[in-house]
Amino acid sequence: DQQVKQNSPSLSVQEGRISILNCDYTNSMFDYFLWYKKYPAEGPTFLISISSIKDKNEDGRFTVFLNKSAKHLSLHIVPSQPGDSAVYFCAASSYGGTYKYIFGTGTRLKVLA
Amino acid sequence: DGGITQSPKYLFRKEGQNVTLSCEQNLNHDAMYWYRQDPGQGLRLIYYSQIVNDFQKGDIAEGYSVSREKKESFPLTVTSAQKNPTAFYLCASGPGQGAEAFFGQGTRLTVV
Numbered sequence: 001d002q003q004v005k006q007n008s009p010s011l012s013v014q015e016g017r018i019s020i021l022n023c024d025y026t027n028s029m030f031d032y033f034l035w036y037k038k039y040p041a042e043g044p045t046f047l048i049s050i051s052s053i054k055d056k057n058e059d060g061r062f063t064v065f066l067n068k069s070a071k072h073l074s075l076h077i078v079p080s081q082p083g084d085s086a087v088y089f090c091a092a093s094s095y096g097g098t099y100k101y102i103f104g105t106g107t108r109l110k111v112l113a
Numbered sequence: 114d115g116g117i118t119q120s121p122k123y124l125f126r127k128e129g130q131n132v133t134l135s136c137e138q139n140l141n142h143d144a145m146y147w148y149r150q151d152p153g154q155g156l157r158l159i160y161y162s163q164i165v166n167d168f169q170k171g172d173i174a175e176g177y178s179v180s181r182e183k184k185e186s187f188p189l190t191v192t193s194a195q196k197n198p199t200a201f202y203l204c205a206s207g208p209g210q211g212a213e214a215f216f217g218q219g220t221r222l223t224v225v
Contacts, residue, residue, distance in 0.1 A: 006155075009153070032210070032211055034213055034214075036216075041201070041219065041221065042218055042219065043117075043119075043203055043205075043216030043217050043218045043219050044156070044203070044216050045216070046213040046214075046215065049213055051211065089155060089156065091156075093210075095210045095211075099144060099163065099207075099209050099210050100146065100158060100161050100169075100171070101146070101158070101205075101207075101214055102158070103148070103155045103156040103157075103158075104155055105153065105154060105155035106155050
């Protein structure tokens with residue numbers, strides 16, 4: 001049972017436009033959400049996170065929105081740049097004595113120059 | 114340099130052999146994790162450890178074993194019982210609740 005879902009395997013966006021990547025989750029106990037960026041044959045690198053007590057967090061070109069009632073989060077990248085082309089993973093975690101991160105299946109973003 | 118080091122980067126194994134993947138961190142993190150990446154399936158959790166000498170099974174622990182004898186080290190053994198071991202393996206560490214995990218560069222294991 002996939003607790004964290006990224007339903008769009010791929011997304012293409014023109015350079016300078018907004019990229020919106022979506023993620024849905026099923027476990028209401030998740031209290032911390034993260035986005036990672038990954039290039040082929042490399043480890044993921046952390047981008048941005050958000051706690052369940054917030055609904056928005058911003059860091060430069062990256063903004064994460066959390067809608068707890070819909071169990072949905074999104075990552076906005078504005079403006080998109082060719083270097084943003086990568087696979088993006090969302091992840092969720094909950095604290096219940098054993099802290100772990102559950103990842104989605106990823107969305108491949110391609111920013112066209 | 115602070116970070117997580119996985120070795121080797123590429124590993125070939127014959128069917129029926131056990132193989133151990135190394136993961137070392139000098140970030141002073143309590144928690145460490147092993148994930149497996151297959152095409153189209155994201156990152157799946159194999160094992161994780163919150164403290165030394167303690168670890169828990171993740172979603173796909175069958176055919177794998179780990180140890181956590183030191184805070185800095187969390188080696189993963191892929192045993193002959195793992196039916197489909199060819200994959201990209203990622204190790205991570207983190208300080209715990211409300212913080213991000215940091216990943217190593219990965220080990221690509223191929224069974225020949």
